[in-house]
Amino acid sequence: MYSSNLIPVKNALKIIRNTKMNFYKEYIPLKDANMRVLGEDIEVLVDVPPFDRSAMDGYAIIAEDTSNASSSNPLYLEIIDEIGAGTESKCTMSSGKAIRIATGAPMPLGSNAVIMHEDTELIDNKIKITRVILPNKDIAFKGEDLKKGEVILKEGQILGPHYLSVIASSGYNKIKVFKKPKIAVIITGNELVEPTTDLKPGKIVNSNKFAMKGLVEDSLAFSHIIHCEDDLDKMIEKLKDCTQKYDVVITTGGTAISKGDVVADAVNSLGEVLIHGVSIKPGKPFGFGIINDKPIFMLSGYPVAVAVQFDIFARNYILKMQNITKEFDLIKCIAGEDIKSAHGKCNIIRSKLENNIVYPIRTKSGINKSIVMSNCYIFVDEDTEIIKKGEECNILKYSSFKVFE
Amino acid sequence: MYSSNLIPVKNALKIIRNTKMNFYKEYIPLKDANMRVLGEDIEVLVDVPPFDRSAMDGYAIIAEDTSNASSSNPLYLEIIDEIGAGTESKCTMSSGKAIRIATGAPMPLGSNAVIMHEDTELIDNKIKITRVILPNKDIAFKGEDLKKGEVILKEGQILGPHYLSVIASSGYNKIKVFKKPKIAVIITGNELVEPTTDLKPGKIVNSNKFAMKGLVEDSLAFSHIIHCEDDLDKMIEKLKDCTQKYDVVITTGGTAISKGDVVADAVNSLGEVLIHGVSIKPGKPFGFGIINDKPIFMLSGYPVAVAVQFDIFARNYILKMQNITKEFDLIKCIAGEDIKSAHGKCNIIRSKLENNIVYPIRTKSGINKSIVMSNCYIFVDEDTEIIKKGEECNILKYSSFKVFE
Numbered sequence: 103m104y105s106s107n108l109i110p111v112k113n114a115l116k117i118i119r120n121t122k123m124n125f126y127k128e129y130i131p132l133k134d135a136n137m138r139v140l141g142e143d144i145e146v147l148v149d150v151p152p153f154d155r156s157a158m159d160g161y162a163i164i165a166e167d168t169s170n171a172s173s174s175n176p177l178y179l180e181i182i183d184e185i186g187a188g189t190e191s192k193c194t195m196s197s198g199k200a201i202r203i204a205t206g207a208p209m210p211l212g213s214n215a216v217i218m219h220e221d222t223e224l225i226d227n228k229i230k231i232t233r234v235i236l237p238n239k240d241i242a243f244k245g246e247d248l249k250k251g252e253v254i255l256k257e258g259q260i261l262g263p264h265y266l267s268v269i270a271s272s273g274y275n276k277i278k279v280f281k282k283p284k285i286a287v288i289i290t291g292n293e294l295v296e297p298t299t300d301l302k303p304g305k306i307v308n309s310n311k312f313a314m315k316g317l318v319e320d321s322l323a324f325s326h327i328i329h330c331e332d333d334l335d336k337m338i339e340k341l342k343d344c345t346q347k348y349d350v351v352i353t354t355g356g357t358a359i360s361k362g363d364v365v366a367d368a369v370n371s372l373g374e375v376l377i378h379g380v381s382i383k384p385g386k387p388f389g390f391g392i393i394n395d396k397p398i399f400m401l402s403g404y405p406v407a408v409a410v411q412f413d414i415f416a417r418n419y420i421l422k423m424q425n426i427t428k429e430f431d432l433i434k435c436i437a438g439e440d441i442k443s444a445h446g447k448c449n450i451i452r453s454k455l456e457n458n459i460v461y462p463i464r465t466k467s468g469i470n471k472s473i474v475m476s477n478c479y480i481f482v483d484e485d486t487e488i489i490k491k492g493e494e495c496n497i498l499k500y501s502s503f504k505v506f507e
Numbered sequence: 508m509y510s511s512n513l514i515p516v517k518n519a520l521k522i523i524r525n526t527k528m529n530f531y532k533e534y535i536p537l538k539d540a541n542m543r544v545l546g547e548d549i550e551v552l553v554d555v556p557p558f559d560r561s562a563m564d565g566y567a568i569i570a571e572d573t574s575n576a577s578s579s580n581p582l583y584l585e586i587i588d589e590i591g592a593g594t595e596s597k598c599t600m601s602s603g604k605a606i607r608i609a610t611g612a613p614m615p616l617g618s619n620a621v622i623m624h625e626d627t628e629l630i631d632n633k634i635k636i637t638r639v640i641l642p643n644k645d646i647a648f649k650g651e652d653l654k655k656g657e658v659i660l661k662e663g664q665i666l667g668p669h670y671l672s673v674i675a676s677s678g679y680n681k682i683k684v685f686k687k688p689k690i691a692v693i694i695t696g697n698e699l700v701e702p703t704t705d706l707k708p709g710k711i712v713n714s715n716k717f718a719m720k721g722l723v724e725d726s727l728a729f730s731h732i733i734h735c736e737d738d739l740d741k742m743i744e745k746l747k748d749c750t751q752k753y754d755v756v757i758t759t760g761g762t763a764i765s766k767g768d769v770v771a772d773a774v775n776s777l778g779e780v781l782i783h784g785v786s787i788k789p790g791k792p793f794g795f796g797i798i799n800d801k802p803i804f805m806l807s808g809y810p811v812a813v814a815v816q817f818d819i820f821a822r823n824y825i826l827k828m829q830n831i832t833k834e835f836d837l838i839k840c841i842a843g844e845d846i847k848s849a850h851g852k853c854n855i856i857r858s859k860l861e862n863n864i865v866y867p868i869r870t871k872s873g874i875n876k877s878i879v880m881s882n883c884y885i886f887v888d889e890d891t892e893i894i895k896k897g898e899e900c901n902i903l904k905y906s907s908f909k910v911f912e
Contacts, residue, residue, distance in 0.1 A: 132702065136721035147704045150875070152711060157873055186737065187808075188698030190709045206698060206808065208709050247874045254876065262905075263721025264878040267714040267810050271875060275702040293593025293611060297537065297680040299552045304595045304613050306557060309672040316541035316668025332591065403592075403611065405672050468562055469652045470555070470676060471659065473669040500667075504909070 108381040110484060111414065111448040117376050118390055118419055121397055124349065125423060126281035132270055135261050137322065137505075138279040139424045144255040147273030149245035154209045158240045161200040161222060161229055162213035165237040177231040185210065200229055209241055216240035248272055258425045260505065280424040283323045286344035287314045290330050290337065290356040290365065291403055309470065310354045310408055317412050321420040322505060323350075332356060337368040345372070345393040349423065352416060355403030365400050369393060381484060383447040384467050385411040405470040410450045410479070417503060431502040432481060434494050435460050441489040443482040452476035453497065460497050477501070513786040515889060516819065516853040522781050523795055523824055526802055529754065530828060531686035537675055540666050542727065542910075543684040544829045549660040552678030554650035559614040563645045566605040566627060566634055567618035570642040582636040590615065605634055614646055621645035653677055663830045665910065685829040688728045691749035692719045695735050695742065695761040695770065696808055714875065715759045715813055722817050726825040727910060728755075737761060742773040750777070750798040754828065757821060760808030770805050774798060786889060788852045789872050790816040810875040815855045815884070822908060836907040837886060839899050840865050846894040848887035857881035858902065865902050882906070 127141040156162065163179060171177040179200035183193040187206040195201065195212030203209075203216060214237045223230040248254060248271060255265065261279075269277060294308035295301065311327050318325035326348065330340045337356065344351045356365030366389050369375050373393030378400075380388045384407040389400030397419065401411045418428050438461040443449040453462045455478045462480060465472045481496040482489065489495045532546035561567065568584060576582040584605035588598040592611040600606065600617030608614075608621060619642045628635040653659060653676055660670060666684075674682060699713035700706065716732050723730035731753065735745045742761065749756045761770035771794050774780050778798030783805075785793045789812040794805030802824065806816045823833050843866040848854040858867045860883045867885060870877045886901040887894065894900045 133717060133720055136724050148706060148712075150711075151873075152706045153708070157871070187696060188709050206696075206711070242871065242873045246871070247876055255879070263718045263725060264810070264814060264875070266717035266721055268875055268879050270702045270714040270717045271712050273702055273704040273712070291592060291611075297675045297678055299678040301553060301557045303558070304593050306555075306611070307553075307676050307678070309675040312538060312671035312675045313668045315538055316671050319541050320668060405669070409669060466562070466647065466651070468556075468647045470669070470673055471652055474660070474673050 108379045108386065109377065111380055111382050114377050114380045114388070114390070114415065118397075118415060121376070121392065122395070123419075123423060124395070125425065126283075126349070127278050128281045129276050129278050131276050132266055132274055135266055135269075135277055135279060136263060138261050139426060140255055140257055140259040140261060141278040141280045141425075143253050143257055144269055144272055144274065144277070146248045146250050146252045146254050149250045150248035150271045151242050151244055151246070154244050155242050156203045156205055156207050156209060156216045156240065157242045158216050158218045159205050160203060160216045160218040160240065162195065162203045162210050163200050163215055163217055163231075163235065164195055164197055164213060165215035165235050165239065167197055168217075168231055168233070168235045171231050171234055173232045178225070178228045179231065181227050181229060183210070214238065214241075260426065283349040283420055283423045284347075285318050285323050285325050285350045285352060285420065286348035287311070287318065287325055287327045288330050288337075288340055288344065288351065288353045289314070289327065290332055290353060292332050294329065309405055310403070313405060313408060314352065314354065314412075317417070318352075318420070320503070321417050322424060322426075323420050332364050334364050334367055337364050338371055341368050341372055341393060341398070345396040345398070348396070350397050350399070350420065351393075352399045352401060352412075354401045354408055356400070365389070366391075369398050369400065373398070381447045382410070382414065383444050383449050385414070385450070386447075388415060390415065404468055406452070406467055406473060409473050413479075413503060414450065421505065426505055428503075428505070430498055432496045432498055435497055437480075437489045437491055437493050437495045440491050441480060441482065441495065443487055443489070445487045446484055448484055449480075449482040451480040451482065453478050453480045455497060455499065460495065513784045513791065514782065516785055516787050519782050519785045519793070519795070519820065523802075523820060526781070526797065527800070528824075528828060529800070530830065531688075531754070532683050533686045534681050534683050536681050537671055537679055540671055540674075540682055540684060541668060543666050543687075544831060545660055545662055545664040545666060546683040546685045546830075548658050548662055549674055549677055549679065549682070551653040551655050551657045551659050554655045555653035555676045556647050556649055556651070559649050560647050561608045561610055561612050561614060561621045561645065562647045563621050563623045564610050565608060565621045565623040565645065567600065567608045567615050568605045568620055568622055568636075568640065569600055569602055569618060570620035570640050570644065572602055573622075573636055573638070573640045576636050576639055578637045583630070583633045584636065586632050586634060588615070619643065619646075665831065688754040688825055688828045689752075690723050690728050690730050690755045690757060690825065691753035692716070692723065692730055692732045693735050693742075693745055693749065693756060693758045694719070694732065695737055695758060697737050699734065714810055715808070718810060718813065719757065719759065719817075722822070723757075723825070725908070726822050727829060727831075728825050737769050739769050739772055742769050743776060746773050746777055746798060746803070750801040750803070753801070755802050755804070755825065756798075757804045757806060757817075759806045759813055761805070770794070771796070774803050774805065778803070786852045787815070787819065788849050788854050790819070790855070791852075793820060795820065809873055811857070811872055811878060814878050818884070818908060819855065826910065831910055833908075833910070835903055837901045837903055840902055842885075842894045842896055842898050842900045845896050846885060846887065846900065848891055848893065850892045851889055853889055854885075854887040856885040856887065858883050858885045860902060860904065865900065
């Protein structure tokens with residue numbers, strides 16, 4: 103049987119971290135890969151540019167023709183062809199000739215420099231040049247951006263728009279990425295109904311399902327949200343089904359005095375409960391277990407506790423399954439008021455940071471509104487009972503949870 | 508006819524900002540509203556909690572019964588019923604009685620306090636109480652979280668998971684949000700093909716379409732990406748079609764020496780070109796125009812210029828259409844090398860920030876790879892020609908472009 107002794111937050115995190123984690127990869131079309139995580143190294147398959155090309159709108163010339171050109175000794179070159187991007191010239195250059203060329207068009211055979219349009223004067227079918235142009239001027243050389251065989255991006259890279267562009271240029275139309283984990287969220291509670299203005303006696307709105315869908319989305323994963331009554335047999339059935347079909351299961355609620363701790367009992371009967379009760383406030387009843395090699399995060403029913411438990415215990419695990427390693431980005435700032443803390447517990451206090459000064463939002467624990475009034479948590483460790491106004495404290499900004507490139 | 512004189516960046520931004528902007532709103536299911544922008548104030552429709560409820564697992568009692576209770580004078584109350592969350596008790600309390608109650612269950616008629624489970628001892632069908640409990644203890648009162656009629660969120664709020672939870676509790680199942688703009692991206696260039704390792708002569712991979720799809724997604728908008736040859740008539744046709752069906756049009760490329768400046772000419776023939784050429788490097792050929800009241804952002808063909816032009820001119824406009832106001836979040840840091848800048852132009856230099864020191868990525872302008880090697884832009888204004896190693900400079904981190912709650 104599992105124990106219900108409270109364990110310190112850091113022990114709980116260690117247990118979760120040490121649980122064997124399953125990684126999955128899949129091939130997807132490159133166009134859908136923004137904000138996905140690369141599951142392979144990208145080796146460049148083609149030189150970029152694939153040929154020597156003009157870096158300017160102008161004229162392809164033989165640089166040596168211009169060696170004596172100046173205002174007092176202008177040079178005239180005959181225009182023998184014109185190349186736009188995407189086409190090639192059939193002509194071969196020889197001394198005294200020029201070919202009009204667009205940015206990006208391949209350098210014609212025999213040419214070795216480009217003179218910018220602005221540096222020439224067009225007279226009939228000739229251009230007048232009054233300056234010396236050195237060989238290689240304004241040519242983008244084959245392979246100078248990406249060299250065939252070069253490893254340009256490494257497995258684990260979070261992909262942004264420009265990464266896709268570079269991967270496309272490297273010759274890939276689809277790529278291997280880490281699979282987004284599929285997360286089943288089982289919301290328990292007989293009292294929960296859909297949002298309505300006509301609540302029957304004893305019923306409340308199932309608000310957790312909306313928060314959970316968003317939290318899973320913010321963790322770049324897929325959610326499947328179901329409801330389960332506070333009933334041990336039904337919970338066992340749902341857990342059995344979900345641990346077969348999904349990569350992770352998250353539950354909310356399920357501590358009903360009349361029925362016992364339905365969720366933990368159900369997990370215990372199918373697998374193993376590794377954590378049940380953590381010295382954290384709010385969120386003490388948090389549990390974690392394993393069924394069929396799949397992790398089960400057992401969260402509270404109260405929205406505020408759900409938020410804290412998800413942020414502290416579940417979010418980074420889900421990201422890690424996609425090979426995104428995030429640590430808590432604790433920063434120091436100044437307490438704007440005295441902050442009292444429950445001794446022996448890690449207190450995670452919803453707070454508002456303004457100009458480097460942080461103010462706790464003082465509400466009862468059941469006040470969901472406090473989450474949207476706050477923008478950070480103050481972290482108070484187990485040994486601290488009070489932080490005085492003006493003293494330093496550790497905070498974790500909500501914005502630090504976001505994943506970006 | 509439009510002029511091609513270069514205008515300063517800040518003038519270009521002013522022209523874009525002063526263009527009449529169209530806002531659209533729509534109703535969507537609340538569950539899909541994570542990361543959307545609220546298009547209405549949210550007035551609470553039902554009290555939350557909707558009834559006085561227990562904040563603890565314990566026993567509902569009449570507080571006055573305990574007024575003399577102590578270890579030496581224990582009180583015994585008879586348990587007459589049990590209420591789980593989601594149900595009501597049919598019993599009415601009277602002195603000497605207690606009702607077992609779950610967290611979240613409605614307070615029974617006649618009770619006025621809850622004593623926590625841990626503070627009692629169960630003996631047969633009675634509980635033993637050895638302390639005084641004050642009235643209202645551990646009750647969550649009707650409306651104490653959300654009060655009916657209260658405006659809890661304002662139009663323009665970017666919605667995160669917990670906002671959805673609060674809106675659900677307030678009684679809403681769908682809400683009005685700003686519509687995501689539909690953005691047509693017209694990629695021009697006869698030389699462009701899909702990613703392949705078998706490039707025909709003169710052809711290159713259409714990498715911009717991948718970057719553009721991601722950039723539009725990062726701006727929380729929908730993209731529709733099409734290709735157009737470098738041909739004036741075809742471009743006019745596509746622009747006509749896209750300005751009817753989409754909210755914004757973005758073009759890339761279209762300056763083909765053999766054909767003239769196809770895109771700007773096409774915009775000019777259907778509407779008005781307001782900007783054509785900006786004193787910015789890279790990205791000088793940037794254009795902006797209006798057709799059928801719809802904005803047209805004309806970007807370059809080179810990926811690096813596309814990135815800069817999108818970031819400086821287009822991104823914040825697209826966000827603003829969703830009522831998200833972003834300013835450039837310029838921060839100061841120290842130049843790790845001498846940085847030379849083209850005089851008279853705003854230089855936007857791809858750079859790498861490391862420990863508050865910034866190093867420009869030194870590559871030719873056509874080197875797409877530089878975007879993924881960098882994490883910020885150094886901004887050098889028109890009047891500055893050199894920033895010496897060790898001097899302060901202004902940078903814009905790529906991460907600052909992201910939108911979060």
